[in-house]
Amino acid sequence: GNSVTQMEGPVTLSEEAFLTINCTYTATGYPSLFWYVQYPGEGLQLLLKATKADDKGSNKGFEATYRKETTSFHLEKGSVQVSDSAVYFCALTGRGSTLGRLYFGRGTQLTVWP
């Protein structure tokens, strides 16, 4: 079946620190992979995505590379800001599944201090 495992939080960093949030997945076939972000009091928003192996998704300084060999999609940012404080969700949608039928990880809370 399809599932996503991401590192448990909370993650607390100082401003300008390097961020990595690990995500690994299990899926049949070749899924599309996503990172969603949830700011306090809001719904989830798509941060970035990758649809095939070796693709790199990027947005707002965040990056993640689709690694088929390690079934991973780790989220990275070189220099975090206070405004990046949020909950980050790794997700996948499997081939053959209805578009939008997302399987989410448990989420990782990130807090960035000035």
Add this chain to the structure above:
Amino acid sequence: DAGVIQSPRHEVTEMGQEVTLRCKPISGHDYLFWYRQTMMRGLELLIYFNNNVPIDDSGMPEDRFSAKMPNASFSTLKIQPSEPRDSAVYFCASSRQENEKLFFGSGTQLSVL
């Protein structure tokens, strides 16, 4: 575009009462999803619709939960009777058929006392 609109934003009710959550998807989106978010279980898909037809309701916890989509611009999630363990944030999301990106509403924070 106004995005996915959910109401109410907050709902506080007593155990045993009926609760109705509402969602207006983005115009032109063929898929609508109801998710529940709790600390214990994270994000769970409850049910989703394609062109107003329920496709998969295997995530609906029990018969107390029901969802309808009478037309392309409106959906409801009903809990009757409500229980304290139903307390959670309920999200509605929609997507276009040809696009995998999900657009989420701001959620309804439900508290059942």
